Amino acid sequence: MSSVLSPSVAYRLEAARAVVSDAARLAMSMRPPSGGPVATQKSAQDWLTETDGAVEAFIAERMKTLFPDDGFQGEEEGVVRAGALRWVVDPIDGTSNYARGRNRWCVSLGLLEGDEPVAGVIEAPALGEVYTALRGHGAFLNGRRIQASSVKDxxxxxxxxxxxxxxxxxxxxxxxxxxxxxxxxxxxxxxxxxxxxxxxxxxxxxxxxxxxxxxxxxxxxxxxxxxxxxxxxxxxxxxxxxxxxxxxxxxxxxxxxxxxxxxxxx
The missing domain is CATH 3.40.190.80 (D-Maltodextrin-Binding Protein; domain 2)
Incomplete structure (x- = not known):
């Protein structure tokens, strides 16, 4: 794996943060109230909400405008464009929680360079949390560097x-x-x-x-x-x-x- 990233990848991460932030606000505006699931059941405990499609379409359009040569893949629509750099989105991860008005869900957007993950943004707006990472430059939660647990037992x-x-x-x-x-x-x-x-x-x-x-x-x-x-x-x-x-x-x-x-x- 190469340790050197082009400046364009770092720029893409900053752009992705803004796009995901806007997408998260859209998801919050569409969030169902607490209660029984407001969603379509694709299969047992596998849910689809109107928001899934709306958020994915929003991100897809924004990324196409910003980076028309990049590939794009979504949970709902699959691979819609090919490219050396490929964005992969889960518009609502934790749909079963989202559909019931719970807080544990997020908008997730990752970037692959070929077959290598190089950057990612995860925003959980109901929790007030934004995770970001850029290969070789650290991982962060709300701007503060994070690291895995030191638990030994x-x-x-x-x-x-x-x-x-x-x-x-x-x-x-x-x-x-x-x-x-x-x-x-x-x-x-x-x-x-x-x-x-x-x-x-x-x-x-x-x-x-x-x-x-x-x-x-x-x-x-x-x-x-x-x-x-x-x-x-x-x-x-x-x-x-x-x-x-x-x-x-x-x-x-x-x-x-x-x-x-x-x-x-x-």
């Missing part, structure tokens, strides 16, 4: 296990049981992007999800790398073109967690 760790209806129940139970077997405290918050961001800033010591997509993780991968977290080779194991497994963890507990849940780090 898995029995002191807090691990989130992401749920998907594409994972057999017995597999989910097996992995969760393995996490608890380490003595770790299991959690599940409903947003893969924010869980990975939590690993990057030390709020979580690890995150595991058996089936997750590129748009869920594209913005978080630079955060994790810059914050010193250990991450399984998501992109090399199918994540560039389809769903794949991810494990992200604080460096001192990454190996025992990897062995417990049988997800290799290399």
């Amino acid at each position: 898995p029995a002191s760790a807090m691990i989130e296990m992401g749920w998907s209806n594409r994972v057999p129940k017995d597999v989910f139970i097996e992995k969760t049981d393995a996490i608890m077997g380490l003595g770790a405290m299991p959690r599940s918050g409903g947003s893969g992007a924010l869980a990975l961001a939590d690993v990057a800033c030390g709020r979580l010591d690890g995150y595991v999800e058996i089936v997750i997509n590129l748009w869920d993780v594209a913005a978080a991968l630079p955060l994790l790398a810059e914050a010193g977290a250990c991450v399984s080779p998501f992109l090399k194991t199918g994540g560039l073109t389809g769903a794949a497994t991810i494990l992200a963890a604080a460096p001192h507990i990454a190996r025992p967690l990897s062995e417990a849940v049988n997800i290799p780090l290399e």
Whole structure:
């Protein structure tokens, strides 16, 4: 992986921050009130709101205007443009939370240079939080540098296990049981992007999800790398073109967690 980024990538990150900020305000203006889900159910516990399409279309149009030669991929519309630099957006990550008026959701926009994640922005407007990362230049939460947890004992760790209806129940139970077997405290918050961001800033010591997509993780991968977290080779194991497994963890507990849940780090 090259350690040298062109100035244009740093400029793109600044532009992306502004675009995501505007998109987050749009999402907040459309947020349903607290209560039962205001959404369409695509499949069991897989939700789609009007906001998902509106936010993705907004970001797609803005990025096309700003960077017409860049590629673009969204959760809802797929790959709509190809380019050496490719933006990957999840318009609302944590839709099940968003649809019920809860606060744990975000707008996520990552940038890949070829097959390498180089920059990312994650904004959780209901939480008042903005994560940014630029390869080789650090990871930040609301402008303050972040780093992964220093926890050394898995029995002191807090691990989130992401749920998907594409994972057999017995597999989910097996992995969760393995996490608890380490003595770790299991959690599940409903947003893969924010869980990975939590690993990057030390709020979580690890995150595991058996089936997750590129748009869920594209913005978080630079955060994790810059914050010193250990991450399984998501992109090399199918994540560039389809769903794949991810494990992200604080460096001192990454190996025992990897062995417990049988997800290799290399």
